[in-house]
Amino acid sequence: MNRHLDxxxxxxxxxxxxxDPSHKADVEQAARWLEAKLKNLGFTVxxxxxxxxxxxxxxxxxxxxxxxxxxxxxxxxQPPDPLELWQTPPFEPTLRDGKLYARxxxxxxxxxxxxxxxxxxxxxELAINLKFVIEGEEEISSANLAPFVKANQQRLKxxxxxxxxxxxxxxxxxxxxxxxxxxxxxEVHLEGARRDLHSGVYGGAAPNPVHAASWMIAxxxxxxxxxxxxxxxxxxxxxxxxxxxxxxxxxxxxxAFAASIGAGALPGEPGFGVMERIWAxxxxxxxxxxxxxxxxxxxxxxxxxxxxKFSMRLVPDQxxxxxxxxxxxxxxxxxxxxxxxxxxxxxMGKPVITDLEAPAMKAAAQALEAAWGKxxxxxxxxxxxxIVADFQxxxxxxxVLMGLGLNDDNLHAPNEKFDVINFxxxxxASGNFMRILAKGI
Amino acid sequence: MNRHLDxxxxxxxxxxxxxDPSHKADVEQAARWLEAKLKNLGFTVxxxxxxxxxxxxxxxxxxxxxxxxxxxxxxxxQPPDPLELWQTPPFEPTLRDGKLYARxxxxxxxxxxxxxxxxxxxxxELAINLKFVIEGEEEISSANLAPFVKANQQRLKxxxxxxxxxxxxxxxxxxxxxxxxxxxxxEVHLEGARRDLHSGVYGGAAPNPVHAASWMIAxxxxxxxxxxxxxxxxxxxxxxxxxxxxxxxxxxxxxAFAASIGAGALPGEPGFGVMERIWAxxxxxxxxxxxxxxxxxxxxxxxxxxxxKFSMRLVPDQxxxxxxxxxxxxxxxxxxxxxxxxxxxxxMGKPVITDLEAPAMKAAAQALEAAWGKxxxxxxxxxxxxIVADFQxxxxxxxVLMGLGLNDDNLHAPNEKFDVINFxxxxxASGNFMRILAKGI
Numbered sequence: 001m002n003r004h005l006d007x008x009x010x011x012x013x014x015x016x017x018x019x020d021p022s023h024k025a026d027v028e029q030a031a032r033w034l035e036a037k038l039k040n041l042g043f044t045v046x047x048x049x050x051x052x053x054x055x056x057x058x059x060x061x062x063x064x065x066x067x068x069x070x071x072x073x074x075x076x077x078q079p080p081d082p083l084e085l086w087q088t089p090p091f092e093p094t095l096r097d098g099k100l101y102a103r104x105x106x107x108x109x110x111x112x113x114x115x116x117x118x119x120x121x122x123x124x125e126l127a128i129n130l131k132f133v134i135e136g137e138e139e140i141s142s143a144n145l146a147p148f149v150k151a152n153q154q155r156l157k158x159x160x161x162x163x164x165x166x167x168x169x170x171x172x173x174x175x176x177x178x179x180x181x182x183x184x185x186x187e188v189h190l191e192g193a194r195r196d197l198h199s200g201v202y203g204g205a206a207p208n209p210v211h212a213a214s215w216m217i218a219x220x221x222x223x224x225x226x227x228x229x230x231x232x233x234x235x236x237x238x239x240x241x242x243x244x245x246x247x248x249x250x251x252x253x254x255x256a257f258a259a260s261i262g263a264g265a266l267p268g269e270p271g272f273g274v275m276e277r278i279w280a281x282x283x284x285x286x287x288x289x290x291x292x293x294x295x296x297x298x299x300x301x302x303x304x305x306x307x308x309k310f311s312m313r314l315v316p317d318q319x320x321x322x323x324x325x326x327x328x329x330x331x332x333x334x335x336x337x338x339x340x341x342x343x344x345x346x347x348m349g350k351p352v353i354t355d356l357e358a359p360a361m362k363a364a365a366q367a368l369e370a371a372w373g374k375x376x377x378x379x380x381x382x383x384x385x386x387i388v389a390d391f392q393x394x395x396x397x398x399x400v401l402m403g404l405g406l407n408d409d410n411l412h413a414p415n416e417k418f419d420v421i422n423f424x425x426x427x428x429a430s431g432n433f434m435r436i437l438a439k440g441i
Numbered sequence: 442m443n444r445h446l447d448x449x450x451x452x453x454x455x456x457x458x459x460x461d462p463s464h465k466a467d468v469e470q471a472a473r474w475l476e477a478k479l480k481n482l483g484f485t486v487x488x489x490x491x492x493x494x495x496x497x498x499x500x501x502x503x504x505x506x507x508x509x510x511x512x513x514x515x516x517x518x519q520p521p522d523p524l525e526l527w528q529t530p531p532f533e534p535t536l537r538d539g540k541l542y543a544r545x546x547x548x549x550x551x552x553x554x555x556x557x558x559x560x561x562x563x564x565x566e567l568a569i570n571l572k573f574v575i576e577g578e579e580e581i582s583s584a585n586l587a588p589f590v591k592a593n594q595q596r597l598k599x600x601x602x603x604x605x606x607x608x609x610x611x612x613x614x615x616x617x618x619x620x621x622x623x624x625x626x627x628e629v630h631l632e633g634a635r636r637d638l639h640s641g642v643y644g645g646a647a648p649n650p651v652h653a654a655s656w657m658i659a660x661x662x663x664x665x666x667x668x669x670x671x672x673x674x675x676x677x678x679x680x681x682x683x684x685x686x687x688x689x690x691x692x693x694x695x696x697a698f699a700a701s702i703g704a705g706a707l708p709g710e711p712g713f714g715v716m717e718r719i720w721a722x723x724x725x726x727x728x729x730x731x732x733x734x735x736x737x738x739x740x741x742x743x744x745x746x747x748x749x750k751f752s753m754r755l756v757p758d759q760x761x762x763x764x765x766x767x768x769x770x771x772x773x774x775x776x777x778x779x780x781x782x783x784x785x786x787x788x789m790g791k792p793v794i795t796d797l798e799a800p801a802m803k804a805a806a807q808a809l810e811a812a813w814g815k816x817x818x819x820x821x822x823x824x825x826x827x828i829v830a831d832f833q834x835x836x837x838x839x840x841v842l843m844g845l846g847l848n849d850d851n852l853h854a855p856n857e858k859f860d861v862i863n864f865x866x867x868x869x870a871s872g873n874f875m876r877i878l879a880k881g882i
Contacts, residue, residue, distance in 0.1 A: 019738050078740070140738060167642065181641060185739045194703025198853060199726045200622060200824025203754045204718035205698075205707040210727040210749070214658035223656045223777055257646075262635025265779025266646040277645035285640045285743050286651040288733035293750065295729075298582075298626045298787035300752055302726050308651070309734065311741055313644045336664055338706025346739035383641025384741075412742050413637040 001424055004117040005100070007037070008423070009093040011075075011109050012102040018053055018076035018140045027053045027136050030075045034058075034116075034134055041119055043132070050144035053136030057152075060119075061129045067441045068129040069434065070158035072391065073112025073165060074138030077104035078412045085414035098420050105418035106409035108138065111164035114404055114423055118430035127438035131158060138165075138387070141185075141347030146390040158397050159441055160360040162433070163388065164426065166381050166403025170251060171419070174368035174429070176361060177401035179279065179380030180388055182314035182351035184323040185287075187344040188213070188331060189307040196292075197302040207338045209306035210291040217286055217308065219334045225269045227284045227312075229330045232323070237316045239280050247275050250377055260408055279380035282318060286310045309346070313382060320348035349386020358398040359441050367432035368402065371425045402429065442865055445558040446541070448478070449864070450534040452516075452550050453543040459494055459517035459581045468494045468577050471516045475499075475557075475575055482560055484573070491585035494577030498593075501560075502570045508882045509570040510875065511599035513832065514553025514606060515579030518545035519853045526855035539861050546859035547850035549579065552605035555845055555864055559871035568879035572599060579606070579828075582788050587831045599838050600882055601801040603874070604829065605867065607844025610820050611692055612860070615809035615870070617802060618842035620720065620821030621829055623755035623792035625764040626728075628785040629654070629772060630748040637733075638743040648779045650747035651732040658727055658749065660775045666710045668725045668753075670771045676758045678794075680721050688716050691818055701849070720821035723759060727751045750787070754823060761789035790827025799839040800882050808873035809843070812866045843870065 016030035017023040034056045035045045043058040053076060061068075080090035080103045088094040090103035100110065112134055119126060133156065135145050149156060168175040192207030221227050239247070254274055258266050268277040277283070291306025293299035312327065314320055328343055335341050354361065356378060368376040381403070392399055404426035410416045457471035458464040475497045476486045484499040494517060502509075521531035521544045529535040531544035541551065553575055560567060574597065576586050590597060609616040633648030662668050680688070695715055699707050709718040718724070732747025734740035753768065755761055769784055776782050795802065797819060809817040822842070833840055845867035851857045 019736075019740070079736070081736075181644075183641075183741070185741070187739070192704060195854070197702060198824065199724075199728060199752055200624075200754060200822070201848065202702065202719065203622075203726050203752075203823055204722055204724040205709045205715040206702065206726075207704050207706060207708055208726050210730045211658060211662060211664075213730070214655040214727070215664045217652060217655035218659040221652060223652075261638060261643065261647065263633060263648050263779060264781065265648060267648055267777070267779055268646045274646040278643065281645055283640075283645040285644050285647075285649050286655070286733065287640060287740055287742050288735050288744070289651045289654070289730055289747065290735045292727065292729035294731045298628075298750060298752070299728055300624070300626070301728050303729070306730065309739060311640055311644075311739070313641055336708070338704060338708055340705065381641070382644055383639060407642060410636065411639045411642065412740065413639070 004427065005420070008100070008110055008113050011113055012093040012104055013091055015091045016076050016136065017079050018137050019079055027076055031056050031136055034075055037116060038132065048148060050148065052144050055136065055145065055148050056132065056134040058132040059130065060126070062127060063129070066128050067160070067437050068131065068158040069160050069162055069437055070131040070133065070156060071115045071162045072133045073163070074108045074135045075112065076136040076139050077109065078107070078139050082414060087415055099417040100420060101415060101417045103416050105416055106405040107411040107416065108165045110418035110423055111404045111426065114164065114426035115430045117427045118434065121427060122431050122434060126434065128434055131156060142387045145387050149390060149394050153394055156395055158395060160437065161391050161395060161397045161399045162402060163385065163399065164402050164404045165385055166383060166401055167405040167407045167409065168403055169377055169379050171406055172372065173251065174372040174374065174376040175379055175403055176364055176368065176376050177379050177381045177403055178354045178356050180352040180401070181382055181384050182318065182320050183311055183347060183349045183384040183386060184314065184320040184327065185309070185311040185346035185348065186324070186327060187307065187309045187346060189305065189342040191305050191340040192338065193304050196304050199300040199302045202302055206302050208302050209339060210303060212336050212339045213289065213291060213306045213308050215336060216331065216334050220310065221284050225267055227282065229326050231326045232282065235317045235319070236282060239276065246378060250275070250379065278382040280315055282315050283313045284310060313384065314351050316351045316353050318351060320350060324348065347386065349384045350389035352388045352392060352399065354399050360398045360400050363436045363441065364400045364402055364433055367436055368429045370432045371429035445868065446861070449541070449551060449554050452554055453534040453545055454532055456532045457517050457577065458520050459578050460520055468517055472497050472577055475516055478557060479573065489589060491589065493585050496577065496586065496589050497573065497575040499573040500571065501567070503568060504570070507569050508601070508878050509572065509599040510601050510603055510878055511572040511574065511597060511838070512556045512603045513574045514604070515549045515576045516553065517577040517580050518548070518550065519580050523855060528856055540858040541861060542856060542858045544857050546857055547846040548852045548857065549606045551859040551864055552845045552867065555605065555867035556871045558868045559875065562868060563872050563875060567875060569875055572597060583828045586828050590831060590835050594835055597836055599836060601878065602832055602836060602838045602840045603843060604826065604840065605843050605845045606826060607822055607842055608846040608848045608850065609844055610818055612847055613813070614692065615813040615815065615817040616820055616844055617805055617809065617817050618820050618822045618844055619795045619797055619802065621793040622823055622825050623759065623761050623830070624752060624788060624790045624825040624827065625755060625761040625768065626750070626752040626787035626789065627765070627768060628748065628750045628787060630746065630783040632746050632781040633779065634745050637745045640741040640743045643743055647743050649743050650780060651744055653777050653780045654730065654732065654747045654749055656777060657772065657775050661751065662725050666708055668723065670767050672767045673723065673764070676760070677723060678757045680717065687819060688714070691716070691820065719823040721756055723756050724754045725751060754825065755792045757792045757794045759792060761791055765789065788827065790825045791830035793829045793833060793840065795840050801839045801841050804877045804882065805841045805843055805874055808877055809870045811873045812870035
């Protein structure tokens with residue numbers, strides 16, 4: 001374990017922030033680090049160039065008759081800002097109280113590396129064909145991954161696809177996820193006057209795009225929690241009775257959940273429980289807003305420009321492209337008179353759902369139970385891994401989502417961490433899974 | 442005129458930016474420049490130290506029986522940024538097409554200097570007691586002026602207060618302003634969860650302070666333009682029929698006004714014309730908003746914090762302290778459940794209105810008419826000069842607001858300028874005013 005932790009720390013030290021062009025060389029370095037690591041374990045490795053950041057593809061084929069497992073993950077990380085809120089620097093991995101703190105520790109370097117460490121531990125015992133696809137653009141929408149998968153369908157052929165880029169339900173509760181939400185992410189730019197105006201000289205007769213943004217946001221999602229885009233809920237698949245029972249049976253403490261994020265309330269769509277709202281209902285959140293004077297003190301300005309970014313999490317059978325269109329049409333409809341608007345599309349991803357009865361799912365449950373000493377639970381997840389839907393479509397293999405993180409890992413936030421016990425059990429469960437698959441599937 | 446222009450240019454070369462501590466010595470130098478200038482004209486001058494920048498006080502008393510005029514202005518200027526948008530450097534005064542370009546040329550060095558030049562032109566003809574109060578902190582809220590006025594009420598005693606720190610209605614239209622709006626400026630900080638959250642993992646059951654800010658802003662001012670704070674309009678003094686007729690008679694081209702700021706519409710309170718809304722009706726504008734991710738691309742975060750600054754322009758007989766209380770109570774009322782809020786008070790100022798029938802007003806109108814060869818118009822102004830209300834209260838003298846600038850002078854913006862004709866006519870009108878006052882008031 002110490003060797004694995006040292007190796008992971010080395011990986012985490014590389015600030016592979018895919019969103020920031022100034023980190024381009026670091027992203028490349030992280031890919032090269034994986035290349036060296038996997039070559040060392042006997043893999044044939046290719047660092048595949050793309051119009052963006054490279055994809056690391058590695059394979060180790062033991063026998064044409066053995067089952068093939070494809071493991072997907074990503075080596076890029078979110079930007080670390082705001083830096084001043086980190087207790088220790090984001091790219092100086094630090095162990096504190098059984099947790100490894102660093103940007104990317106849980107999302108996703110720590111989780112993908114658990115599978116590499118499992119291969120290392122198995123050594124010559126490895127009896128399946130193993131393929132790795134580890135990309136560098138997951139945090140910026142994976143634009144170049146689907147084309148790669150499409151162009152390499154034969155090469156990537158597999159019996160099972162394994163992904164660890166998520167969280168367990170609770171600490172110590174091994175978890176398999178059979179559903180993911182999709183995503184449509186938009187950005188809105190508003191302009192009133194062509195220049196900033198003095199709020200005394202013009203106040204009362206000037207467009208103010210911050211107000212326009214506020215009116216529009218208030219019309220996107222009502223204060224009572226419902227999303228107001230016409231047609232938005234139209235294709236939402238209702239929860240089955242079996243799923244509802246399963247959700248209700250899961251250990252979940254709403255008070256502890258609220259306390260864990262320091263929230264005074266858990267507002268959301270009326271008529272649904274917290275887990276239903278996060279896992280099985282679509283949402284809309286403004287992710288950022290700006291306009292006018294943000295500095296200290298007062299400035300009496302009517303800003304010329306304002307803008308906001310918002311994302312919608314989607315569930316089966318919503319289609320992200322269709323949601324883009326519905327949202328854009330609605331934005332045009334609610335744009336107040338006298339403002340110019342520009343709408344930019346960012347990433348999108350399809351929602352995913354996997355058959356709970358697939359043999360690969362059952363094997364994964366067995367592997368987790370052997371590692372943790374207790375049965376795995378089946379959950380859905382509120383997050384999106386847009387490429388999963390593409391993988392499923394292009395490779396036709398069942399997807400096993402074995403999240404190794406925890407919900408309090410501070411993903412995309414300061415002080416991201418990965419519990420060492422999760423890393424350890426993840427390595428063990430991954431090795432178990434490879435052993436079980438070797439017996440045939 | 443050439444000598445006056447040269448002198449003004451010398452004054453404008455001093456970068457007396459009051460907001461920037463690195464310009465502290467320059468601000469002091471501008472005060473010393475005025476001191477020398479006024480001493481040279483026979484004034485007794487004191488450069489009064491304050492906890493901030495000094496106040497220049499000068500007086501020349503000709504006779505106990507003569508009327509006393511107090512002229513107020515400021516020698517500090519706004520920061521010149523963004524520097525790259527200036528056609529010629531802000532502190533290298535440049536004449537182009539009959540306009541003098543420099544930071545402070547119109548606001549307020551050029552305007553205050555017109556009165557000093559008038560004294561110089563009058564020479565021994567000056568037959569009134571004349572006092573100057575020229576401060577160095579107008580652009581940073583005049584924190585030390587009211588205490589100075591309060592402590593020197595006897596010394597500053599006067600029959601008329603003259604201020605030139607504003608604009609004429611249109612080029613070539615001599616203007617007297619008899620009303621100014623007041624101000625109450627607030628800042629709101631909102632917090633949902635204690636930390637930023639992943640919008641996938643928490644979206645659907647997490648507070649989002651950007652939405653809270655938007656709902657609240659939408660409840661502060663409705664899209665149709667009315668301010669929704671209960672009691673906000675309660676003390677607003679309606680326009681008299683005479684004022685309405687006067688407003689309607691003024692030359693004002695709404696299309697040209699909209700075009701001048703590049704606005705597609707001039708939204709505001711329903712039921713009132715543009716000039717009424719700017720001059721005689723209160724307004725509310727968000728001056729800045731922030732929250733979440735403002736960088737390039739997408740970040741799937743639910744922000745922990747958001748905030749906004751907003752200011753209300755007030756008219757007689759609204760009281761800014763009372764408006765603060767009404768707004769704060771309403772903010773508490775409309776704060777959605779599950780959010781923590783902190784409200785900060787910034788500046789405030791009382792609205793001002795001067796009696797149109799006051800003899801000093803009539804004298805000023807006569808002085809302007811003689812200089813420009815056409816009658817003066819009477820306007821109100823949407824901006825605030827908070828100290829004017831203090832002067833009025835503490836000194837009990839009528840306030841004559843004789844703006845010499847123009848609305849396109851680029852105050853607080855790059856390429857600030859002052860039309861030479863306005864400087865020339867301003868000097869002339871100021872001299873006329875002093876001669877007329879000498880005949881008794």
